[in-house]
Amino acid sequence: MHLSILTLNFSLPGCRSLKEKRQRMGGMHERFGRNPAVAVCESGEHDLHESSEWSFVVVGNSKRDVESLCSQIEEKIQSSVDGRVIKAVREFL
Known part of the structure; x- marks a missing residue:
């Protein structure tokens, strides 16, 4: 089991x-x-109007599966959210 x-x-x-x-x-x-395979929450900057932070916990059978799912999440967000991603961090545990 792999987690990011x-x-x-x-x-x-x-x-x-x-x-x-x-x-x-x-x-x-x-x-x-x-x-x-995904858990999502608003993880920071709750009281700020012009910024937001969201975290996604992704699990899978292989690191490759987890990386692929993380990439899919990032791509979907780029096209669906009325805002700009200014920082993306992936941590593998």
Whole structure:
């Protein structure tokens, strides 16, 4: 069993409220949490309007499977979130 923690930091330019932030980042749990190999949560910058941090715990039978799933998550986020990924960190445990 292999495990990785993918942490993504987002910039949300022009975001003026926490409600707008939730709308722009909304659906992360629904999109990625359905996969039994992925756990997702907002892990930081909860009270800031123009930034957000999300963590994804990814498990798989091989390191290659885990790396592939992490890459898929990053690609989907780039095209679906109304914000910019400014930092992505992968930790393998």
